[in-house]
Amino acid sequence: ADSLHDGAALGELRDMAVTRPLAIDLCTGLHGWAEGLVAEGFRVIGFDLEDMCGQFGQPRPEYVQLVIQDVLTLHGSQFRNAALIVASPPCQEYSYMAMPWKRAKALAADYRSGKRDVKRLTALFDACFRIQREACEASGQHIPLIVENVRGAIPWVGQSRWNFGSFHLWGDVPALMPPTRRGSKNNGGSWFNIGSPGQKEVGRNPVHEL
Helix, strand or coil: CCCCCCHHHHHHHHHCCCCCCEEEEECCCCCHHHHHHHHCCCEEEEEECCCHHHHHCCCCCCCEEEEECCHHHCCHHHHCCCCEEEECCCCHHHHHHCCCCHHHHHHHHHHHHCCCCHHHHCHHHHHHHHHHHHHHHHHCCCCCEEEEEEHHHHHHHCCCCEEECCEEEEECHHHCCCCHHHCCCCCCCCCCCCCCCCCCCCCCCCCCCC
16 A cells, blocks of 8 residues: 555655645545546545546546555544545445435434444544544644535435535634535535545446445
8 A cells, every 4th residue: 555655656756846835635536526626726635445547447647645544544644734625435335325215214223223333333533524624733723624525425424514406514704615517526425535445436426236
């Protein structure tokens, strides 16, 4: 697995335009967040378990570096120099449990009863805010975090601060939020071109069998 501390990775960072502020993209997928951030003048380091651009044959945006590493293993202190942290944890289970199907309702009931571990369900979501806290402590100043996910996540992680249709944002939303009239989303799917491990198509939220 690549690491932010590897010599090759540090060399790649030195080759980037160092005048650009740094954004960290957790669960980066197909770099939907990163593409927009680069357009706004950021350089981006994205973290994920797989190279989704490689899987789908899509070019990686300029000024974007991918690090193959489990977000759960990251410590936020290494992001002390970041100007912004964004994240899009996988939404499959949240979306599935929001459906009116018997199996979906039974799965949600298992979590509510304690038969299944809610901490496992929300682990990546919780890790994003832990990483932010660690980054802020290391930097001595507040580093904004914005997490994108679906409406179905609300019963499990709390009320979102803003939404565009069914796509919801948590965290320091005012740090990045455009007026509603400027919002856009892919046809029939996610506001961002997000990918997740095992996804079979792009331009929409992933659909998986659970």
